[in-house]
Amino acid sequence: MNRTTWVYLGSYSLSLLGNGIASVLFPLLVLARTGDVLAAGVLASVTAAVAAIAGVLAGIVIDRVNRRTVSIISDVLSAASIAALPVVDALWGLDLTWFIALGVIGAFGDMPGMTARETMLPRLVRLQGGGPGALERLVGLRESLSAALMLIGPGVGGLLVWLMGVGAGTLLVTAGTSLAAALLSFAMTSRIGAIDADGDAPARGGVRGVLVDLVAGWRFLLGSRLVLGATVLTAVFVAAIAALQATILPAYFTAERLPELSGFAATGIALGSLFGAGIYAAASGRMRRRTWFVNGMIGTALGFAAIGTMAAPWAVLAASVFIGLANSPLSAVLGVATIEATPDPLRGRVLGAQNALMLAAPALTSAPFAALAAGAGLTAAGLGIAALVVLSAVVSLSVPAFRTLDTISPDAAQED
Incomplete structure (x- = not known):
């Protein structure tokens, strides 16, 4: 594997690690600030619904804009949504409305970033000069990393809560993983996110163009x-x-x-x-x-x-x-x-x-x-x-x- 592949896998791992930590930290923070189990359930439902909508709409952006750029912006949004929590808490106090607002921002970062990284895989294989079976090996390696981080991420989240509590320090560490993923993505060549141009390229212009793209x-x-x-x-x-x-x-x-x-x-x-x-x-x-x-x-x-x-x-x-x-x-x-x-x-x-x-x-x-x-x-x-x-x-x-x-x-x- 070449340097770009290692950077890609590193950025992917950091992004997943941040999501794993957040999966433990976010519900605990909601419960700590609101004391309401229902609030945690409402937040989970709203952010899941927004993430599903974002996934559909983001596909249009991913087919129009360099995919590396989309993944970087997505990680920055995810980091900002987490880093803003202690700031909002200090200035106005966190309540369910703030949690939903920042959770929605994070949802618009997570799903597009995941999709953008997935779309880059074939070009990554081409850039590293991969032969037969190269895409399978890369996908298998990604699946291994994903499974490992499913185990590690929540564990790291629990460890951070045990060491620092559900506070600003833990939140900033979590945001730092997404920000590090974005910074690491800058080390990848922009060619990895380029889009092949042909007759299936998305239409341009207004709401009608978006609808045409979605239908296609x-x-x-x-x-x-x-x-x-x-x-x-x-x-x-x-x-x-x-x-x-x-x-x-x-x-x-x-x-x-x-x-x-x-x-x-x-x-x-x-x-x-x-x-x-x-x-x-x-x-x-x-x-x-x-x-x-x-x-x-x-x-x-x-x-x-x-x-x-x-x-x-x-x-x-x-x-x-x-x-x-x-x-x-x-x-x-x-x-x-x-x-x-x-x-x-x-x-x-x-x-x-x-x-x-x-x-x-x-x-x-x-x-x-x-x-x-x-x-x-x-x-x-x-x-x-x-x-x-x-x-x-x-x-x-x-x-x-x-x-x-x-x-x-x-x-x-x-x-x-």
């Missing part, structure tokens, strides 16, 4: 069976995991009088993902993508089925690790397929729409499965989630779109 992105997403299939499949996994983590597993471990283990299920998925992505990065190019896909689908379905039975706490934790191990290479394959199948001038809009759908997906499953658990029991809800994943696996293994994973081209995707 969604038309491609809905018209490409491969990209649409990858989007739906990933959304199902995200929604299923969210339903488990938000309600089913905490209730299960509480019923087993082991509430302290509920957090270890999420840790198990992250730990399995770390190893799974590492294996994929090391072995990519030696095995067909279709083989990775089939193994990942079968393994993920088996893992959810094992959790769904709620046989024993140790079995649930082991199945969590197995889900991460199987699903991480699968997610990497779907990510590479989406990137390769989407023309570069459309990539920001398509990936932005995908990321927005990933944010919205949990809202469709968490409440229904919680209601099923309340009415029919935890095992019924667990088996219901397992049935959703198994059905998705059976369908995905039989549809033609996922049989072309090893022979992808943007032109072919547009003809689906």
Whole structure:
């Protein structure tokens, strides 16, 4: 890997680290200043909704402006939204309105930055002169870093709270990680964020141009069976995991009088993902993508089925690790397929729409499965989630779109 690749990965890691710390710090700060659990829930809902909208709209900007520039501005916005908290607290005092306002600013930084970095991957591979399998290795490495930082980020956040409390010092350290990510991005060549110019370039001018651009992105997403299939499949996994983590597993471990283990299920998925992505990065190019896909689908379905039975706490934790191990290479394959199948001038809009759908997906499953658990029991809800994943696996293994994973081209995707 060349210098630009290392800088890219460093900036990506710092940005994710800041998000991980903030995920621990922000709810604690809201509770400390408002004393209201409902306020924390309102803030989470509002910022998630804004992030989904920002993801869709940011795709247009990402397809018009140098993508490195977008990632830098996004990290600066994220840093500013966190750094402003102690200033506002000292001058006027923080309340729910201020939390929502600054949370919205942060949401407009996080989602566009994540999408912009994702769109830069193919050009990064070209700049480093990558051969066959280079994109797979880079995506696998990114997945490994993401899984590792899912473990490290919240832990660092908890450590900072323990050492310095929920105060200005902790907030400034958190803001500093996003600012460092922005500064590090300046060390990357601007060529990494350049956009290939062709007939799919976004339209210019006013509201009508924005609407035309949005329609073009969604038309491609809905018209490409491969990209649409990858989007739906990933959304199902995200929604299923969210339903488990938000309600089913905490209730299960509480019923087993082991509430302290509920957090270890999420840790198990992250730990399995770390190893799974590492294996994929090391072995990519030696095995067909279709083989990775089939193994990942079968393994993920088996893992959810094992959790769904709620046989024993140790079995649930082991199945969590197995889900991460199987699903991480699968997610990497779907990510590479989406990137390769989407023309570069459309990539920001398509990936932005995908990321927005990933944010919205949990809202469709968490409440229904919680209601099923309340009415029919935890095992019924667990088996219901397992049935959703198994059905998705059976369908995905039989549809033609996922049989072309090893022979992808943007032109072919547009003809689906």
